[in-house]
Amino acid sequence: MSRVTTGAILKQLKTILNWSVRRQLIKSVDVLQLRVSDIGSASTVGSRVLTVLECGRIWRELDKTRATRTITNSIKACMMTGARVSELLKSSRADFDLDSMVWTVPVVNSKTNQPIRRPISPALLELLQEQWSLHRSQWTFPAPNDFKRPVGIASLNKLVREIRPRVDIPDWRLHDFRRTISTRLSELGVLPHVTEKMLGHVLGGVMAVYNKHDWLDEQAAAYQMWTEKLLLSAKGDRNAMLLDTLP
Numbered sequence: 001m002s003r004v005t006t007g008a009i010l011k012q013l014k015t016i017l018n019w020s021v022r023r024q025l026i027k028s029v030d031v032l033q034l035r036v037s038d039i040g041s042a043s044t045v046g047s048r049v050l051t052v053l054e055c056g057r058i059w060r061e062l063d064k065t066r067a068t069r070t071i072t073n074s075i076k077a078c079m080m081t082g083a084r085v086s087e088l089l090k091s092s093r094a095d096f097d098l099d100s101m102v103w104t105v106p107v108v109n110s111k112t113n114q115p116i117r118r119p120i121s122p123a124l125l126e127l128l129q130e131q132w133s134l135h136r137s138q139w140t141f142p143a144p145n146d147f148k149r150p151v152g153i154a155s156l157n158k159l160v161r162e163i164r165p166r167v168d169i170p171d172w173r174l175h176d177f178r179r180t181i182s183t184r185l186s187e188l189g190v191l192p193h194v195t196e197k198m199l200g201h202v203l204g205g206v207m208a209v210y211n212k213h214d215w216l217d218e219q220a221a222a223y224q225m226w227t228e229k230l231l232l233s234a235k236g237d238r239n240a241m242l243l244d245t246l247p
Contacts, residue, residue, distance in 0.1 A: 050180040054169050055079055056233025061163045063234075068144045069134060071155050073127055077141075078174055080124050080227055082181035082198050084111060085174050089150045091140045096120060096128060102216065105200065116200040119220035123227040181226060190222045198222065 020026045050058075059079065062072040077088050083105075090109045097104065098120070105116035120128070131140050137147035144151065156174060164172070182195045194215050196203060 048170075048172055048176040048179065049183045050169070050172060050176055052184060052229050052233045053238065054167075054172075055177075055180065055230055056236065057167045057169065058163070058172075059230070059234035060236070061167050062159075065159065065163060067159050067162075070131065070141050070144060070151055071159055073131055074141045074151060074156055075159065075174065077124065077127060078177045079181075079230060080121065080127070081118065081223070082178045082195075083118070084178070084200060085153055085156065086111075087116070087200065089141055089153060089156075091150075092138045093132060093140060094138075096140075098125070101125070101220075110200070112200065112202045114202065117214045117216065118198060118200075119216050119223060121220070121223040121227050123231060124223075184229075185222050185226055188222075188225060190225075191218070194218045194222055 017026070017029060021028055059076065062075060065072060074085075074088060077083070078085055081088070087105045087109055091103070091105070095104055095106065096102075101120045103118045103120050103124075105118075107113055107115055110116050128140060135142050135147050139147070139150045141151045143149050144155075153174075160172075160174060178199055182199055185195050185198075186192065193203060197215055198219055
């Protein structure tokens with residue numbers, strides 16, 4: 001177990017114990033005196049932002065691998081949407097409304113404890129339809145050997161470790177796709193509140209209290225721009241780097 005994981009477990013344990021102590025369910029325990037630095041280390045904030053061409057190289061390598069389509073499609077969906085990996089892996093067919101072309105992450109799968117709504121881009125729809133045609137399962141991305149449960153993130157991380165040396169790209173991980181899509185779309189003129197909604201973040205300040213709008217049209221335009229560049233790069237076309245900003 002890594003020091004970062006150990007530190008994260010200690011922080012969660014102390015939160016639970018402090019909650020219990022405040023309600024006088026238990027007496028104070030010695031473990032509350034431990035600091036993260038005593039047994040592990042705090043997680044660091046990532047800074048890796050991939051280029052569009054790097055994303056294209058990763059996409060092409062995914063097409064070459066012998067991994068199951070569900071695993072490669074899961075990673076591609078992460079690149080397309082900027083969604084949290086858990087939101088994608090826990091998604092079911094019922095979460096995708098093809099009449100309104102909106103994907104709703106239910107509260108049970110949402111880190112923010114609020115539903116998250118994103119438009120379904122044409123590229124994502126094609127990927128989803130492929131998944132649904134491959135498996136008879138309630139899950140969009142079912143486990144390869146057990147369609148009654150979703151695929152686990154460990155399978156995706158294993159494939160990332162396998163292809164990382166072959167794409168010759170400095171250290172990257174799945175979470176970097178979220179930072180990448182936000183940064184690259186900002187460069188293209190997409191406003192911050194739109195990219196924040198795409199990432200599934202809760203807006204801060206007064207907007208969090210009074211503004212419940214999802215900017216689905218603006219999200220859709222941004223996703224269209226991003227997926228066009230991503231798929232162009234996946235074909236090896238360097239024109240994907242051209243800066244076509246929003247009007």
